[in-house]
Amino acid sequence: MLFTINQFYIIVGILLATIAIFTLLDKNHPKRLSSGIFWLIYAVIFLVGNWLPDALVGIMVIVMALLAGSGKVIGGKHQQPDLTQRQQDAKRFGNKLFIPALTIPLMAIVATLLPKGFSIGTLQLIDPKSATIIGVGLGCILALFIGALITKSRPTQGIHEARRLLDALSWAIVLPQMLAMLGLVFSASGVDTAVGAVLTNYINLDYKLIAALIYVLGMALFTIIMGNAFVAFPIIMGGVGIPILIGHFGANPAMVAAIGMLSGYCGTLMTPMAANFNIIPAALLELQDRNLVIKTQLPSGIGILLANLILLYVLI
Numbered sequence: 001m002l003f004t005i006n007q008f009y010i011i012v013g014i015l016l017a018t019i020a021i022f023t024l025l026d027k028n029h030p031k032r033l034s035s036g037i038f039w040l041i042y043a044v045i046f047l048v049g050n051w052l053p054d055a056l057v058g059i060m061v062i063v064m065a066l067l068a069g070s071g072k073v074i075g076g077k078h079q080q081p082d083l084t085q086r087q088q089d090a091k092r093f094g095n096k097l098f099i100p101a102l103t104i105p106l107m108a109i110v111a112t113l114l115p116k117g118f119s120i121g122t123l124q125l126i127d128p129k130s131a132t133i134i135g136v137g138l139g140c141i142l143a144l145f146i147g148a149l150i151t152k153s154r155p156t157q158g159i160h161e162a163r164r165l166l167d168a169l170s171w172a173i174v175l176p177q178m179l180a181m182l183g184l185v186f187s188a189s190g191v192d193t194a195v196g197a198v199l200t201n202y203i204n205l206d207y208k209l210i211a212a213l214i215y216v217l218g219m220a221l222f223t224i225i226m227g228n229a230f231v232a233f234p235i236i237m238g239g240v241g242i243p244i245l246i247g248h249f250g251a252n253p254a255m256v257a258a259i260g261m262l263s264g265y266c267g268t269l270m271t272p273m274a275a276n277f278n279i280i281p282a283a284l285l286e287l288q289d290r291n292l293v294i295k296t297q298l299p300s301g302i303g304i305l306l307a308n309l310i311l312l313y314v315l316i
Helices: 005-025 032-051 056-069 083-113 128-151 159-187 190-203 208-226 231-248 251-266 279-285 294-314
Strands: none
Touching: 005 032, 005 128, 032 056, 032 128, 032 159, 056 159, 083 208, 128 159, 128 279, 159 190, 159 231, 159 279, 190 208, 190 231, 208 231, 208 251, 208 294, 231 251, 251 294, 279 294
16 A cells, blocks of 8 residues: 555654754753653654553653643744735735645545545555545645745745744644543543433433433533543433433434534534634634634634524424
């Protein structure tokens, strides 16, 4: 197989290791040792995580959490063109700047739409199990060279820009993976069963309105706590949706699932734990208020959540 997901893990690991070395060698960085160690640990997990004992990887993740939680992971100072220079560059390159950005989703679409088992001769091109992610990875590599060609910069400039962006995003970039692992832990430990037992024992769910309210709000609140609707969904669906709404009231499973996921997404709009949606964009846009994205989305999240409650109650 020509392209597999593990190859891109290695590329990401090499990039992170390079950034870690640059950080460790940066004498002007106020927290170069702790920040460098953080990114170096992250790089090692990407590079050789498959071959390390699970317990050791767990310890490494805990060390990363301690470094981030104690404020030891911060960004360095990077030289950037002033506003006037950036405006001149934007005017000079014009819409060409969108070409690298559009290359990434285009490659993802192409990789996804390739027939399963697509091959050149006897060599299969892309692992069908991870076609979309591989497409994104290929798109990023292609976009790097296209961007260098358009701006007449060296491809190595991409490493320095990656470091600048990584410093801007800081430890929040690790949250999506952390939350995904948390969801697996919750599912394996039977949290959905425990939640269902607590709700049925202490709350009278024989009334449609109360059942709908607990389901919709529970989905949003769990998402707010854990930052990921896909983590909250199996817990609330298994604890309330299936036994109460579907089993007791006979609601349509597709309708319950759809409204449940949308309610979870409402929680996503309202939590800093959904770092990839709410914190990372604020860092990329260099907003002074890191919570401005959440504050802007809050009315929409509450409004859609209320609409979900009414819709679920009517359709049960």
